Amino acid sequence: MKIKRYVGRDIQDAILKVRMDLGSDAIILNTRKIRQKGIKGFFYKPVVEVLAAIDEGVSPARSQEVGLVAARNHNKKDDTGIHQDSDSAEIRELQKKVNDIEKLVEKIYQQTQNMYATNKYNGLQSNPADRTSRMMEIFYTNLIDNNVEPALVDELINEIKGTLSNNASMHEIAARMYASIASLLGKPQPIGMDNGSKAKVVIFVGPTGVGKTTTLAKLAAIYSIQYKKDIGIISTDTYRIAAVEQLKTYADILGLPLEIAYSPEEVKDAINKFKDKNYIFIDTAGKSHKDVQQLEELKRIIKISNPEEIFLLISLTTDNNVCKEIIDSYNFLKDYRIIFTKMDETISLGVIVNVLKYSKNKLSYITTGQSVPDDIEIADADKIIKKLLGSIQYERSGR
Template structure:
């Protein structure tokens, strides 16, 4: 058994390399995404690495034969210095084999072409007959649909409510939506009309997303990331930092108040190093003022916090002090789409001590039904901002795509 490692920009490319080198008998042992090391590696999309093996028996059949790429090199040699008569003979054999394959393909194509032409001629004759029958059938089906629809106008609303419930939308919102729909939908039997109106209502509720609003007085804009542990605050902060630093050339400073786990500080320090952004670590809420003051030459200060449990009153009191002390210009409440409906409601209630914040949703890739986005927006009235859908920094982030969220809620792609 021989084991080899291949990388490509995606799985397809890596697999192609495996096939070229080991032949189609190769066995794939594992595939994984790998990042290139160093600064530029961080910026690039991960490569796909495939670990493939070939049996030594197969190897004598496949592996030991020159791989196509190697063959290509040999053929190039034919026009070069190759002198051994045997090799020239080999190449001639291969050319004849290819020619015969081409001839087979050509005759196969001719056959397909003539079959299709015959079918077409036959089809034209029968078309008139078929058209007539089809028309009658369509007419009767439409009529039946219309009749059924007449009987089930209310049922359409019922199934629509079910779709929303399955998307984890709060019952109060569903009730209000149905009320509105009944006012606005002109033809209650038309599913299209219902969905188009629903789409408009939902787009309206979700509102226009907003990203960071920068101060205009020359002072740095302080942005704080709050939310439960593990939702993706640090990762998202790094994605936003990468965007503003690389694409908008903003001068950035990091502050982290998450000193409860060594790994948390290390995590942000790693991003700080890669992006060449200075970082201050603060241990008490009072220290944040000084840390902000030390960054007076920056345009953007991103503050990472620990996911203090809202169920632990003492921890949460400390977080409140930190927020008060920082007087941030912007607060992002980071929520993960895979939080349950109830958990999400509870978290939002606990963070209601903040007057002004924006909602940021992570892990859209893990939640097929982003109903909690609608629920949170409806309950808080706060603006949506970014959404993230993956662990990759800096790629997996975008300004919330409202139309897309609505499509997922209405499950129009299913």
Template sequence: MKYLKITAENYNEAMKKLRMEHGDEAIPISHKYVKQGGFFNSKVFAKEVVELTAAVKERKPFQGHGQNQNQPPKKSTIDFIVDDKKEPTRLGKVQEILERASAVKDDFNVDSINKSIDTANDRLNSFKQPQIHSDFHDFSAGKEKTEVRIAEIHESVKPRNHTEAGIVTNIEREVNDIKTALNKLLEGQKQTPGTCDEDHCFTPFKEMLRANDFDPEECEIMIKDVKNSISREDQKDKYKIEKSLKDLIKSRIVTSGPIKKGNKKKIVMFIGPTGVGKTTTMAKLGAINSLREGKKVSFITIDNYRIAATEQLKKYAEIMRIPIHVISDQKHFRDVISKEKSDIIMVDTSGRSHNNELKISEIKSFADNVEYDFEKILCVSANTKKGDLKEIFKAFDVMKFDSVIITKVDETSFIGNVVDIADKYNKPISYFTDGQEVPNDIHIANSEEIADMIIRTSIE
């Protein structure tokens, strides 16, 4: 054992220095407060510090296998000479990597890399490492001896304790992170605004399609189609990807335009599940066709289940001076249609669950055997789940509806779910609604605007 003294401002600092310099094997024996410094080495103005006395196990210098301790070690192809403290360590390599990283970092304004390099340097400087030097001798000769010698040295330079091992491991990890970041930066070079790594550029668009409830297989097909439609260079430009994807979505959206007047009289029936806003939607279109376009419009309701809905429609009809008829059965329905002189007769139906086939068949019976131009429009809410939409389209498909109105667009950020199902059933979209105000909150559907609504969240 050998004894040493360490001075510090307090006992904790002294212990920290002891552990950092000599590891856990160092044994503190005693400590006392002493005066240090002072005016002309006197005790005047001297500073009180802690003097820690500790015992440290002496380490023998490294000796090669079969080598006499009284003889100097024989030099192999590569001979490593350590400093007088005889504390060899791998941190020399760390120092070399840090110096190379520091030389490169000035070329790039990357705050995260600068911070990592500075942190690693600070930690490296706080850990007293021995200096390792190497003399290079005839590298081509004695290959096997060299490998043995290097293996022996690696064994000898292992950290002496858990504290030192942890410090070395952490620094090596930080340096590896720096190297990885620098390699990525060097490979990617400096990118212009709007450009990115190819896969990274497509990520927000994949997420946007999934958020809009497009089927996973459909998402992959659409992304693949976009990649095939633009060059490899354009695949790194998110704005060109957006334009290509928007054009693809537009090509899948079919619109039918506004309700058109028939040769004689036109009958328009609004069908769909409960709570999607059929009555309000019909009132909006009634106001537009009668008040704005000057057509003769009349209302028919066959909703005998919801008294409130019937009263609401009567109130709209009164304000707009539109005749309204409350129908009880199919015969009454046909009689009113034959006698009505309006250009467009709008029919409000009671909401029916897509699981109730009997009630849907009941609504269908009103539309059967009518001689006039008959248009059936399915109203669905934009915030309906994809699974329910599939069932709704499937259930009402027996009525052979002509187009779709997407309601309550203002209540959700994603309408791709309806667009995707309508595309699968080859049904055009005629209108979409985005509020309760009559008649303003309804719009004629066009593929450009709908595609914008679908894709607007991809870059935001």
């Protein structure tokens, strides 16, 4: 990872320099106000320093091209002659991240003081090496307490240590750990908007008992009520009468059509009936990751339905080793996103980073309870990071 510092008159100027040099793929690690050196520091306002990074795998030429386009857009004016505020959303997001890191540093500072109070670090001087060591131990403890796999924790810690200067500040150390986990989480991706020309088929798969039917109902409610989309629902979960009845109840309440498919061939017929819809949501039976026959049937359903989007549901209460077995059993899926369920039944979020690291697939939604449609949200990476690092408890976002 390539890391550089930029200084600007204000936050907008500094971000513009980052964009021009590194492009839109750059990650902001830290920002701070600094006074200029020498006599200028007495007469001029403080400037803004931004610490930014970019994956060295990103093409410099492409990155700079995007950066120059961003710079041109930044300087465009609308018909009234006023600069377009194209960066305002990014600046607000950046300021939020900076505030998050400030709170994280404060939390870590309190933890280090507690360590001193218990004489855990008795005799250590407050030099940079000791500071880094203390913070890394805090990160290690918090991540392990959140059930992150030890090997992954070691990988994160070693990655951070390898990029730190000898006199790194607490803010810089926290910012780098924050950025490393953010890179692992990626940007959560919800269901994409329909393309307008044909129905988008979305299928939900996963083990028994993870909440596929309820999750489908929540998303169907959101997309039909909030986004005013026309939804058709297909249930292939004919093994459980209760599941079909549950989905019928939700469909009736929402006023959405429901088709029951008893075979993969009937799935195709149901899709044809819903071809004029915006979306077709397909509920599948819970499959034991050890039941080869059931998984073969699911493969046939997926082949016939040819879904544009696949969501694998995993409960946050699942053991890490079982999560790996589940992911391995669904390795016939070429591309899928992950919905984590039952946030309300756990106090640790390590399963999220463990699964994302192991599966190499994208994060999507998190469910936080049984209420339809309220208890689901697009995963909030910032809240996950802060919870993993011991800053806050993950709380459901308000609608």
